[in-house]
Amino acid sequence: MIVAQRKSIPELIDILKGQKKILVLGCGTCVTVCLAGGEREVSINASALRIASRLKNLSFEIEELTIERQCDNIFIEKAAEAITRNDVVLSFGCGAGVQAIAERYNKPVYAGLDTEFIGILEERATWTEKCIACGKCVLHEYGGICPITRCAKHMLNGPCGGSREDRCEVRADRPCAWQLIYQRLKDIGELDRLKTVKAPKNWSASIHGGSRVIIREDHRI
Amino acid sequence: MSNESFEPLLIAFCCQYCSYSAADLAGSMRLQYPTNVRIVRTPCTGRLEVEFFMKAFEKGADGILVAGCLEGGCHFTEGNLLAKGRVGYTQGFLSECGLEAQRIRMINISAAQARPLVEHINEMLATLKSIGPSPLKRVNQPKNAEMNV
Numbered sequence: 001m002i003v004a005q006r007k008s009i010p011e012l013i014d015i016l017k018g019q020k021k022i023l024v025l026g027c028g029t030c031v032t033v034c035l036a037g038g039e040r041e042v043s044i045n046a047s048a049l050r051i052a053s054r055l056k057n058l059s060f061e062i063e064e065l066t067i068e069r070q071c072d073n074i075f076i077e078k079a080a081e082a083i084t085r086n087d088v089v090l091s092f093g094c095g096a097g098v099q100a101i102a103e104r105y106n107k108p109v110y111a112g113l114d115t116e117f118i119g120i121l122e123e124r125a126t127w128t129e130k131c132i133a134c135g136k137c138v139l140h141e142y143g144g145i146c147p148i149t150r151c152a153k154h155m156l157n158g159p160c161g162g163s164r165e166d167r168c169e170v171r172a173d174r175p176c177a178w179q180l181i182y183q184r185l186k187d188i189g190e191l192d193r194l195k196t197v198k199a200p201k202n203w204s205a206s207i208h209g210g211s212r213v214i215i216r217e218d219h220r221i
Numbered sequence: 222m223s224n225e226s227f228e229p230l231l232i233a234f235c236c237q238y239c240s241y242s243a244a245d246l247a248g249s250m251r252l253q254y255p256t257n258v259r260i261v262r263t264p265c266t267g268r269l270e271v272e273f274f275m276k277a278f279e280k281g282a283d284g285i286l287v288a289g290c291l292e293g294g295c296h297f298t299e300g301n302l303l304a305k306g307r308v309g310y311t312q313g314f315l316s317e318c319g320l321e322a323q324r325i326r327m328i329n330i331s332a333a334q335a336r337p338l339v340e341h342i343n344e345m346l347a348t349l350k351s352i353g354p355s356p357l358k359r360v361n362q363p364k365n366a367e368m369n370v
Contacts, residue, residue, distance in 0.1 A: 040270060047272065048314050
């Protein structure tokens with residue numbers, strides 16, 4: 001899922017300064033699960049903004065709404081009336097959600113969250129990055145552990161030799177991805193995969209080739 | 222409003238398994254605590270969400286006391302530990318909004334500790350008196366503010 005974090009209240013106030021009627025719009029999908037932009041977070045942040053507005057004399061009028069998904073037209077339509085009666089939208093969706101709303105309505109749409117990464121819930125209240133959406137998956141080569149995302153040096157032919165006791169030398173709080181890859185390939189009997197030197201990655205399938213589009217002609221009419 | 226004449230509105234969220242019973246016991250023991258504390262019985266402090274605290278402040282509470290079971294003694298194992306984290310998180314939010322973080326506090330009380338509960342309430346009220354009324358009371362009240370005293 002997409003993992004995001006909230007912006008601080010002073011940051012939000014700076015973004016919203018001068019505005020009056022504000023719709024705080026939550027998203028019920030990824031950002032709800034990562035406790036950043038769901039109904040509950042919308043309520044907390046809306047309360048905080050109302051309090052800050054009264055203390056700083058900003059005269060915000062805040063409405064709250066959470067839709068099922070901000071990146072999908074069918075659900076965005078359900079916010080149409082609320083968006084229309086407000087001056088601006090403070091979206092608590094991911095970056096895709098913010099842009100989806102902005103493309104459909106001719107009014108300012110601001111990001112209430114910092115979208116961080118594609119990741120998983122590693123343990124209670126801890127999310128870790130697992131994928132950078134590089135566009136050409138190589139996970140089969142590495143025992144299901146992504147060296148591009150999880151190795152700080154993105155090495156396809158690792159390890160770098162700098163890890164200390166299975167910890168990454170760049171971030172000592174994270175495990176060395178190449179230690180994990182070696183162990184995993186050994187466990188599943190595929191260590192031979194490491195004998196081949198991998199060619200440099202073609203990054204044009206990633207964001208380096210410009211904004212990506214996928215079209216499924218078989219589903220188009 | 223001078224701090225001497227100021228009577229803070231304190232919302233005490235009390236877990237029904239410990240501090241709510243302690244408050245009940247305080248009554249049986251004829252222990253007195255000020256009338257400006259509003260006790261809200263909760264099934265467990267783990268049920269309390271940050272939004273409850275924020276709404277209470279928004280609607281005019283001067284302070285919030287969250288009273289849960291002793292650590293290790295929660296009826297639902299870890300509800301009081303969840304509440305502890307949420308109270309800490311709320312303190313950060315309050316600071317960001319411009320309210321004092323001391324306006325919310327978590328305490329741990331067993332059902333038998335009526336006297337310590339009263340002491341905690343009095344301590345919290347003294348803290349609120351020293352920092353003064355919620356600054357939200359000095360500015361325009363929204364139409365739906367319901368807890369003004």
